[in-house]
Amino acid sequence: MLNKLKDILEKFNTKINEIETLEQLEQIKQDFSGKDSPLIPILKSIKSASPEERQEVGKLANDVKIEISTKLNAKFDTFQKNILKEKLASEKIDVSLVGTDIKFGTKHPLNLVIEEISDIFTEIGYEMVDGQEVEQDLFNFQNLNLPIGHPARDMQDTFYINDEIVMRTHCTNMTARMLTELSKQKTNEKNLAAISYGNVYRRDDDDATHSHQFMQIDGFAVGQKVSFANLKWILKYMCQRLFNENVNIRLRPSFFPFTEPSVEVDVSCFKCEGKGCSLCKQSGWIEILGAGMINEQVMELNGLDPKTTTGLAFGIGVERIAMLKFGINNIRSFYENNVKFLDQFKFYGE
Numbered sequence: 001m002l003n004k005l006k007d008i009l010e011k012f013n014t015k016i017n018e019i020e021t022l023e024q025l026e027q028i029k030q031d032f033s034g035k036d037s038p039l040i041p042i043l044k045s046i047k048s049a050s051p052e053e054r055q056e057v058g059k060l061a062n063d064v065k066i067e068i069s070t071k072l073n074a075k076f077d078t079f080q081k082n083i084l085k086e087k088l089a090s091e092k093i094d095v096s097l098v099g100t101d102i103k104f105g106t107k108h109p110l111n112l113v114i115e116e117i118s119d120i121f122t123e124i125g126y127e128m129v130d131g132q133e134v135e136q137d138l139f140n141f142q143n144l145n146l147p148i149g150h151p152a153r154d155m156q157d158t159f160y161i162n163d164e165i166v167m168r169t170h171c172t173n174m175t176a177r178m179l180t181e182l183s184k185q186k187t188n189e190k191n192l193a194a195i196s197y198g199n200v201y202r203r204d205d206d207d208a209t210h211s212h213q214f215m216q217i218d219g220f221a222v223g224q225k226v227s228f229a230n231l232k233w234i235l236k237y238m239c240q241r242l243f244n245e246n247v248n249i250r251l252r253p254s255f256f257p258f259t260e261p262s263v264e265v266d267v268s269c270f271k272c273e274g275k276g277c278s279l280c281k282q283s284g285w286i287e288i289l290g291a292g293m294i295n296e297q298v299m300e301l302n303g304l305d306p307k308t309t310t311g312l313a314f315g316i317g318v319e320r321i322a323m324l325k326f327g328i329n330n331i332r333s334f335y336e337n338n339v340k341f342l343d344q345f346k347f348y349g350e
């Protein structure tokens, strides 16, 4: 019986050393440790053996059983590790590979300027309004003190849709509309402050600084005691927020049909701090917008009483501000949709 046990172990050892697949291992497990194991008949026959033999055979049979089971487990372990290794190798991700870039769009520089200016004004109580680009002659011209045939209409070469409808030449059309709306309100005190923005159109030849379509921001505030001092304050406040807190402003008399008095507003050069540089053409000042007190005629034309209601107004060219702020020389860059150009504004304001 001892020899039989040794034979079994020897056979098992030979077989287990030869196996190559998991299936073969399963088979050996079945052959040597299952209910068909050759150890079973030997263990059964132990009962009839002498006590000495029983002890010796019993011990060896137990040792063989343990050895078989240990070796089988070890072999299964090795197979499992190999399987895992193969799986990992096949699913490996090379984190050092160059990834694919996700393209994000960027805000257009003109929108950045509009957002910045609208933030400045909405923070201090101005309403923000959009408006129609196709407008009645009435609101674009007549109610702004530019009656039909007025010579000042020539200042703005206009695209006419027909005799009564134009492509708006400025955002001031919204000022006329809002003043008219305000005049219909039943309150005695007429108070309103608003900013309108959007595209405007002029029959201009396009060049580096002119475009037939451009963007404006137009603002006004009307009330019982709105004064020229308020206008100066608001313009300086806006310039300091827009450029830097050290800039100053300078007002020069000018003419616009819808304001009286009218002023051109210069800001002290934010690049050279007034010393003179190429940006300010050595003058230390940069012209940035037009403004004034709303003309009494305009108040009356829109149904308001100029004796009780006064107002300030200003118009800003968005491209001009963007060109100054971002150092852009050609106005056409804004409309070409060149991704390389637009990408430069990716991190602005972050």
Ligand SMILES: [Zn+2]
Residues within 6 Å of the ligand: 269, 270, 271, 272, 273, 274, 275, 276, 277, 278, 279, 280, 281, 282, 284, 285
């Ligand atoms: Zn300068």
